[in-house]
Amino acid sequence: MNIVSRVLCITAVSLSVTLSSSVAARTPDPPSRALQIVEAVWKVQSLSFAYSGYATVYSCDALLAKVRGILQGLGARDTLRIRSMGCTDMVTHGRMEITLESPVVATPESIEALTTYDSKQELVARVRNEHLASAEDVQRFPAAWKTISMTRDRSLKLGPSDCELVEQLRRDVLPHMSIRVEHDRLRCSPVFGNIGQPQLRVAALVAIPAPE
Numbered sequence: 001m002n003i004v005s006r007v008l009c010i011t012a013v014s015l016s017v018t019l020s021s022s023v024a025a026r027t028p029d030p031p032s033r034a035l036q037i038v039e040a041v042w043k044v045q046s047l048s049f050a051y052s053g054y055a056t057v058y059s060c061d062a063l064l065a066k067v068r069g070i071l072q073g074l075g076a077r078d079t080l081r082i083r084s085m086g087c088t089d090m091v092t093h094g095r096m097e098i099t100l101e102s103p104v105v106a107t108p109e110s111i112e113a114l115t116t117y118d119s120k121q122e123l124v125a126r127v128r129n130e131h132l133a134s135a136e137d138v139q140r141f142p143a144a145w146k147t148i149s150m151t152r153d154r155s156l157k158l159g160p161s162d163c164e165l166v167e168q169l170r171r172d173v174l175p176h177m178s179i180r181v182e183h184d185r186l187r188c189s190p191v192f193g194n195i196g197q198p199q200l201r202v203a204a205l206v207a208i209p210a211p212e
Contacts, residue, residue, distance in 0.1 A: 067169070
């Protein structure tokens with residue numbers, strides 16, 4: 001190839017790169033997936049939870065704090081109450097009563113379930129002169145599905161030793177909340193211990209904070 005041909009070739013390549021860059025600069029980035037906001041209501045429920053571990057020993061306060069942190073991280077309201085049942089100072093087993101409010105999508109079915117009362121509830125309300133909430137009284141608020149990784153979310157403060165606790169909450173408590181499991185590779189070993197953080201990723205319905 002002579003000098004003229006070589007120069008023409010280089011010029012053509014340079015022009016091609018310039019045009020490609022220009023087109024790329026004019027091409028907008030694909031739109032990011034919009035946050036799916038839904039109307040939600042608070043669902044109140046009381047649950048019994050029994051932790052039975054072998055690889056990890058918690059203090060009573062540490063066990064309750066772990067459960068509280070996980071549930072609040074997955075959407076439970078800060079009104080969450082946990083009552084320990086016969087816990088001693090250091091435990092591998094613990095029973096507790098959990099009363100929590102968590103978001104559910106405000107469908108006609110969920111509203112009806114929240115405002116349908118049995119005869120005992122109606123009697124107690126009459127005796128106490130209390131008003132039972134109607135469908136119009138139920139508080140609505142915006143919420144969104146948030147992806148939460150037990151492995152990466154540092155706010156949950158989880159380590160390898162919490163694998164059994166996460167596994168049992170996933171089995172016994174999370175199904176009662178608005179939570180969809182997206183990835184589950186929990187492999188807890190009471191014999192050999194746990195090497196990494198709990199491998200669990202979920203989509204949880206969480207309330208959107210009101211603007212300050």
